[in-house]
Amino acid sequence: LPGLVGQLNLSTGRLTVDARTFSATLGGLLHIQATGAHLTVDPHAPDDAELLRIDNAVATLDALTAGGLTPTVDFDTFGLRQDGRFFLSGAELRLPAGYTNALGIAGFIPLELQSLRIDFPDPDDLNVFVLGVTGRFLIDELDNLLPFTPIIHIGDPDQIGQAGDGVRSIGPGDNGTFDFDLDVLSLRDGVIAPRNFGPITLGIQGLQVGTVRFDGQVTLGGYQDGEFQDDLAGFLRIVASDDAGSLNSLLEILPTSTLAIDETGARLDLDAELTVNGGGGQGATLRFGLLIDATRQAAPPFVRIDRFEPSFERLAINIIVIDIGDFLRFTARDVVFTPNPGPGQPIATLGNVLVEFLTFPALTTGTIDNLKLFDDPAVEGDRRVEIGTLALDVSGVAINADPVLLEVNHLQLATHDLVVNLETGFFNADGIELNADVAIHLGEFLTLRSAAQIDFDAGPNELAVQFAQIGVEFNDDFPVFNGWGASAGNIGVRRDGTIVALPAFFIDIAFPEDTLFGLPAWVPLHVTRAGIRFPNQGDPDEEFVIENPADFRVVFDADFGGKGIPFEAGVTGLEVDLGILTGQRPGFPITNLDAISFGVTEPLILGPVTVAGGFKIGFTPVEKNFYLDIRGLFGLEGLGDMGARLLIGEFGPIAGELIVPTPIPLGPTGLVLSSISGGLVFGQEPGEFNDASEITRSDIPGLPGGIGNVTTLVDAAANDGVDLWVQPVT
Numbered sequence: 001l002p003g004l005v006g007q008l009n010l011s012t013g014r015l016t017v018d019a020r021t022f023s024a025t026l027g028g029l030l031h032i033q034a035t036g037a038h039l040t041v042d043p044h045a046p047d048d049a050e051l052l053r054i055d056n057a058v059a060t061l062d063a064l065t066a067g068g069l070t071p072t073v074d075f076d077t078f079g080l081r082q083d084g085r086f087f088l089s090g091a092e093l094r095l096p097a098g099y100t101n102a103l104g105i106a107g108f109i110p111l112e113l114q115s116l117r118i119d120f121p122d123p124d125d126l127n128v129f130v131l132g133v134t135g136r137f138l139i140d141e142l143d144n145l146l147p148f149t150p151i152i153h154i155g156d157p158d159q160i161g162q163a164g165d166g167v168r169s170i171g172p173g174d175n176g177t178f179d180f181d182l183d184v185l186s187l188r189d190g191v192i193a194p195r196n197f198g199p200i201t202l203g204i205q206g207l208q209v210g211t212v213r214f215d216g217q218v219t220l221g222g223y224q225d226g227e228f229q230d231d232l233a234g235f236l237r238i239v240a241s242d243d244a245g246s247l248n249s250l251l252e253i254l255p256t257s258t259l260a261i262d263e264t265g266a267r268l269d270l271d272a273e274l275t276v277n278g279g280g281g282q283g284a285t286l287r288f289g290l291l292i293d294a295t296r297q298a299a300p301p302f303v304r305i306d307r308f309e310p311s312f313e314r315l316a317i318n319i320i321v322i323d324i325g326d327f328l329r330f331t332a333r334d335v336v337f338t339p340n341p342g343p344g345q346p347i348a349t350l351g352n353v354l355v356e357f358l359t360f361p362a363l364t365t366g367t368i369d370n371l372k373l374f375d376d377p378a379v380e381g382d383r384r385v386e387i388g389t390l391a392l393d394v395s396g397v398a399i400n401a402d403p404v405l406l407e408v409n410h411l412q413l414a415t416h417d418l419v420v421n422l423e424t425g426f427f428n429a430d431g432i433e434l435n436a437d438v439a440i441h442l443g444e445f446l447t448l449r450s451a452a453q454i455d456f457d458a459g460p461n462e463l464a465v466q467f468a469q470i471g472v473e474f475n476d477d478f479p480v481f482n483g484w485g486a487s488a489g490n491i492g493v494r495r496d497g498t499i500v501a502l503p504a505f506f507i508d509i510a511f512p513e514d515t516l517f518g519l520p521a522w523v524p525l526h527v528t529r530a531g532i533r534f535p536n537q538g539d540p541d542e543e544f545v546i547e548n549p550a551d552f553r554v555v556f557d558a559d560f561g562g563k564g565i566p567f568e569a570g571v572t573g574l575e576v577d578l579g580i581l582t583g584q585r586p587g588f589p590i591t592n593l594d595a596i597s598f599g600v601t602e603p604l605i606l607g608p609v610t611v612a613g614g615f616k617i618g619f620t621p622v623e624k625n626f627y628l629d630i631r632g633l634f635g636l637e638g639l640g641d642m643g644a645r646l647l648i649g650e651f652g653p654i655a656g657e658l659i660v661p662t663p664i665p666l667g668p669t670g671l672v673l674s675s676i677s678g679g680l681v682f683g684q685e686p687g688e689f690n691d692a693s694e695i696t697r698s699d700i701p702g703l704p705g706g707i708g709n710v711t712t713l714v715d716a717a718a719n720d721g722v723d724l725w726v727q728p729v730t
Contacts, residue, residue: 015041027127030059047083066101085124093118106200106220107266108294110138110302131182141301143172151203157219183226198222209310213240232257236272249274251288265295324427329356346372387418405549406497407439443550445578447473448488458495466492478582483512499546507532530556570597594619620711625718626650647707652724654717655707656680683727
């Protein structure tokens with residue numbers, strides 16, 4: 001046969017064959033081409049005798065071909081013994097001139113192969129061999145590809161930065177080399193990978209994302225038995241930010257991060273999260289993402305970064321509280337912020353926002369949607385929340401209960417283009433309107449009710465609601481109130497629910513004409529004025545707190561007269577207890593009387609004598625000073641009428657008037673005075689005069705101009721405190 005020469009010894013059975021060429025594959029990787037193969041088959045040869053011997057063989061490592069150049073292994077001698085065991089001597093792995101190749105460690109970190117070596121640990125089995133590598137990371141090239149300074153750490157990530165840590169760290173400018181073994185099984189599949197190498201950690205320095213700069217480290221994983229085992233972990237630390245409060249905050253690498261490696265390259269998709277816990281359940285979660293796509297290249301730097309995309313993917317805050325003044329609070333939970341909003345776009349839209357009325361803490365809260373948060377770093381001071389135009393209707397509530405004194409129903413919050421600056425707290429007050437139906441219960445008998453606009457900016461002791469006029473309703477459960485009507489006004493409610501009567505406060509009641517307040521039906525009672533009085537009510541021009549709205553009396557002025565009765569009487573400040581009047585408590589319903597008067601409506605004519613007069617007993621309205629006002633008239637036919645009036649207070653007589661029938665002709669005029677009148681001044685010494693015609697009013701300075709304003713005269717005498725009974729009179 002061409003290329004074969006052989007001999008056969010027929011007596012011994014020994015066969016020798018010499019071949020011109022020989023080819024074989026070892027371990028599925030070493031493709032051997034040799035010349036001068038010698039085969040000896042001898043049935044009587046010992047087991048360690050040569051069966052096949054090949055000199056000067058060359059094997060190629062096609063799996064490591066790069067740029068058209070293939071590493072080779074030169075064998076001085078190798079072969080096969082009679083018992084099937086291999087033998088080998090003088091194996092040397094050679095790299096052709098200009099050969100360059102690299103591994104994509106973790107898929108995208110280039111490590112250049114500088115030298116290769118081969119070792120056959122078992123000379124009897126040439127299918128088992130080890131390929132050793134000396135290489136270096138192309139750290140400078142990687143530094144040029146990435147927008148941060150990379151540092152590669154090989155070793156336990158927990159020991160990075162520790163003294164004597166055993167971790168090898170490679171930074172820019174470091175050309176240090178590594179020795180490791182390639183995984184033969186991976187090479188058979190065309191994958192160049194270390195057999196055991198790592199853990200591999202990528203250090204990050206100076207990663208700038210917007211106004212935030214990060215340092216950190218990301219452990220990618222390591223190689224075990226030629227397989228890359230990703231084990232993503234690590235952190236990013238905020239080392240610079242326009243928010244000083246976030247400095248040194250750590251974002252932990254999340255388990256959702258992935259590293260996908262294939263024959264063309266790799267994709268690293270990192271998720272990092274920062275969680276800040278505050279008091280009262282408040283806290284925030286910042287989610288950061290980093291996406292890196294890399295493609296392997298045949299020439300240095302052996303990798304191309306196709307995509308590098310950092311982003312703040314998500315900012316979630318457990319609770320956001322926005323106070324508007326000290327009267328309104330919006331609380332949003334689990335707020336998720338929009339990543340990378342465009343110019344003029346909100347960073348978050350809040351839904352299901354709890355609304356609390358700080359002015360009236362007892363009010364039922366409600367929820368609203370569509371609040372928009374803005375924070376544009378390109379616009380100074382643009383940190384705001386836009387509430388826009390919203391409407392909120394919440395149910396009613398009793399402000400101070402048991403018994404219920406004040407109710408707020410159908411509370412409606414309306415906003416119109418409301419904007420709140422989150423830095424200064426400024427808001428456009430005209431953008432808020434708060435309306436409600438307010439009911440003030442005066443015990444179980446009377447309710448004041450009206451719609452009102454609430455002053456949401458009222459201070460703790462300031463009025464939140466005030467009424468110039470307010471409707472009045474009587475309880476229909478009590479028949480005695482049938483036909484009653486009323487009007488009220490000048491009343492308010494403070495922020496804390498306190499009910500306040502304002503200056504000129506009034507509650508006027510209109511009764512049917514036949515209302516007798518428990519008096520017999522024959523009594524000719526005519527009510528001229530009626531209202532409500534509280535125990536602490538004083539000067540009508542001063543405001544006062546209605547401490548117990550249920551504690552009041554109906555106060556009225558009335559006249560008795562008519563129905564053919566020739567006299568009249570009157571009462572002022574007659575107080576009626578509605579609890580007794582309605583049968584809720586026993587007793588007589590009239591509880592107080594300021595004044596009572598009696599008089600003859602028409603003079604009584606008794607022959608030639610005429611009699612008329614009356615009296616009034618009462619108290620001044622504010623200072624409650626007692627007085628008695630007596631007046632009388634006596635007439636005699638042919639003489640004329642005589643009259644007198646005397647005002648008496650607590651300390652004695654205060655003033656008096658006299659009318660005397662004294663006909664006095666007025667000279668030649670022909671006119672005659674029918675009577676003269678004069679006054680009595682108590683507490684003043686009379687003067688001495690020789691001629692009564694010389695007396696003028698100025699000679700008696702204490703002489704009043706008449707008994708006109710009874711209240712003024714009585715209160716003045718009471719304030720002086722002088723016993724007028726023992727004082728002189730003029």
